[in-house]
Every structure is written in structure tokens, then in C-alpha cells.
Amino acid sequence: MSVLVIVLMVIVIALIFDFTNGFHDTANAMATSVATGALKPKVAVLLSAVLNLVGAFLSTQVAKTVSSGILTEDSKGLPHITPVLIFAGLVGAVLWNLGTWWLGLPSSSTHALFGGLIGAAIIGSGVSAVDFSGVLSKIVLPAVLSPFIAGAVALIATYIAYRVTKLSEVHGAKRGFRHAQTVSASLVSLAHGTNDAQKTMGVVTLTLIVSGYQASNTGPQIWVILICGLAIALGTYTGGWRIMRTVGKNITDVESPQGFAAETSSAATLLISSNLGFPLSTTQITSGAVVGAGLGKRLASVHWNTVSKIALGWVVTLPAAALAGGGAAWLAGTGAIGLAAVVVVAVAGGGTFVLLARRHPVSHENVNDDSSTATGRPLADVSTGSSTSSDSSKG
């Protein structure tokens, strides 16, 4: 099969991945703002989409090094991966993203992407194609540390915000916190745009390089930046309402001082970690911060069974996407018919998740419903009875 066809297929699936990345991660920045009413749902996703698009154009540094440290490189500095394997890896990543979206789980799109690529690279080029120490230090460790760092900081920040403003009863505090929350959430969104859109750009650029359409060690071309930015922005605007409800309502019912503390912690953790050369993961940071904000208010209850489902999702994401990507790579490796079969499976699998999600839709209209009263099923059925009160001592 001609290389050009494969490259075009990679670009299409990469844009689909980018789109799912967008609606998967809207919740990261905007869930708390939607939950507290700081922003109307539609306004929140529009703001987030615009900031993601702007962010995509601000920096292309991540795009140049997307696979470095994860996949081993040959003498020319290229990873041991072919366009077909990249395609297979992206299929795995897309399917995992759609599955977790259906469940309303805020899982990391970055983990899904790297999981898919790792699985495909192992099947296609052997275990030596993967730099496992890089995977540990660049993916596993940041994912484990992020929620604890951001959560602890958000806990302390929430406690202070409530103490200083007498549980935000002082005049104007709720409004002030809502405005501040919007601002810090926007910063999270912008930082997200500068990171995640670039990962897709990096994958497309990598494909163009390994298939000989672009010189190695060059950055993404302008049309790649443009389509990737647009795809993630469109996905963001579509709004991952299912995931937003999980983060904004089902972990803990976020109030504006908590939202402010959580978003400020998230923004600070995100910006400081990437500027000190130890980038942490956005999804884990923001979810951890929401848990911390829930614990920081006395009497607030954190729904630990929701938290444990999310944590389980994080643990499973990389290996699951790797399995899916590896399976797709194995099938695609059998030839043109196998590759066509991968496409069929991908469309069928993706379509199934979309149809399943339609049975219990979550939209901008019911995103703030408590799941015990809502008809929606995502993650769900978090009945208040099964939750545990984190700290019932008053003081």
C-alpha cells in the first residue's frame, strides 16, 4: 500500500484523537467553574476552546520531542516506529478515550496516546523499541505524584480561603471567588492548549518524518499546527459533559472558594512543574486538586468510591491503550486486509461507545445534576449513602 495513503490515514486518526483529547480534557479546566456556576456551561466550553486554540499556536516545543525518552531511537535519532504502527497506536488511544468518556472517567489522554504507541511499537519492533526507564520517569512517576501534590496544596489553600472569608460568608466573597476561579481556570486551559495540542502535532510530524515527507529534526509545519489546534478546540467546544459532571459534581460538590483554590493549585502546579523541568500530568493534577479542595472544607464529603474508580482508570489507561494499540498493530501488520480490518474495528468500537453514551446523554443542560437524581449513568450511581464523610468534626 502506498505510503501516502497510510500517512493520510494517520493524519485522520490523529485528528480524531486530538478531538477526543479536547472533549476529554475540557473537564480539567472547566468542570469546577461549571459546577459552581462561575461560568455558564456553553460559555465555559467556548472559552476553553478558544484558549486551547490560542495555546496551540503559542509553543511547539513539546511537539518536537513528543516521543523522546519514551521510544528508543536509532542512529538517525528516529524512534523505531512506522506510520502503520503509529496508526495502530492512535486507534488504541482513540478507543480508550471514547470508552473512558462513556464511563465519565477523567483519564489522561497523554497516557492513552503513549500507551497506544508503546503497544504498537512493541508488537511492530520488539520490546527494545520502548525506553522503559523513560516511561517510568516521564509517565508513571509524574502520574503518581501529581494528584498528591496538587491535592495537598489545594487542601491547604481551600482551608485558608474558607478561614479568611468566614466560610465565604463575608459580603462579596462568593462573587469574588467565582471571578478569580474563572481567571485561574482560563490559565489552566491555556496551559493545556500549549501542551496537549502539541502532542498530536508531534505525532503527525513524526509520521511525516519517518515516511520521508519531512526532514528530521524539524518542527511541525504550519498546516499541521492549524489543523491540530482546530481539532482540539472543536473537541473542547463539544464539551465532555460526562466527565465534567464527574469532576465538578460527583467527586465532591464544588463551591466557589473550593473551585478557586483547586484551579489556582492546578494552574500553579502545572506551570511550576513544567518550568522547573519536571512536567506533571494535567488530568491527574486537576482531579487531585478537586479532591483536595473537597477535603479542605470541613464537613465536606468526598465520594471516595468515585475517586477510587478514577484512580483505577488512571492505573489501567496506559496498559489498556497499549493492549488496544498492540492488537491493532498486530492486525495491521498482516497486510492491507488486516489494516482495513483495524479501520472497521475502530469505527465499530468508537460507534458503539457513542451509541452507548446516547442512551444516557449528559449535555450542558444536565451537567450539574447530582447523579443520584439525574437519569445519566456515567460513573454514576454514586448514591450519597455510599459516600464517606471525610471529616465530620467542626471547628
Place this chain on the structure above:
Amino acid sequence: MSTTSLLAAASSSSAAGFLGVDWSSIAEVCVVTLVATVAIVTIFSVGLRLLSIGSPDDGGEIAGHGALTSRPAAATLGGYVCVGIGGAAVLYGIYLVVPLFH
């Protein structure tokens, strides 16, 4: 551009430590994040508190603090300074996000 410094930071992390991880940079991230967030949230909250002086509390008991009284100029000034510091922190955040600026 800080490309080189970022790359240097990234490569130095592979240089040291248990499991090939630069634990000191993680500790640095923790401390700086904690200090920055606590400072911003505290200052902003104090600002809101200062600006609320003279007004009855929202909700709560109706008796509350009684009628609206005038707010001392110092409280107003302090409140705006605190909120302004929050705004400055946001601008610094944007500066950090956009590589063109540094």
C-alpha cells in the same frame, strides 16, 4: 527562547537519583507550588475580606453585623492591593505559559 534551559533541565533530570529520577527537582516543585498557591489564595482572600468590611455578611443570620457602614479608606486600598497582587500573579502565569516572552 528558553528551549535550551528547558532541555538542560530535562536532561539533568536523567542524571541523578534513585530510579533515574531527579528527586530534588520534585521536591522543588512541591515547595514552590505550595508557597505560591498559599500566598496567592491567602492574599486574595484577605483582599475579599478587607473589601467586605462595613457590609453585612451574605446569608447567615439576619442580625449579622447590622447595617451598612462606611469602609475605612485603608481597608479599601488594602483590598484592592491584595486583589491586584492576584492579578499580577495571573499575568506572571501567562508569561510562564508563553515561550515567546522568555
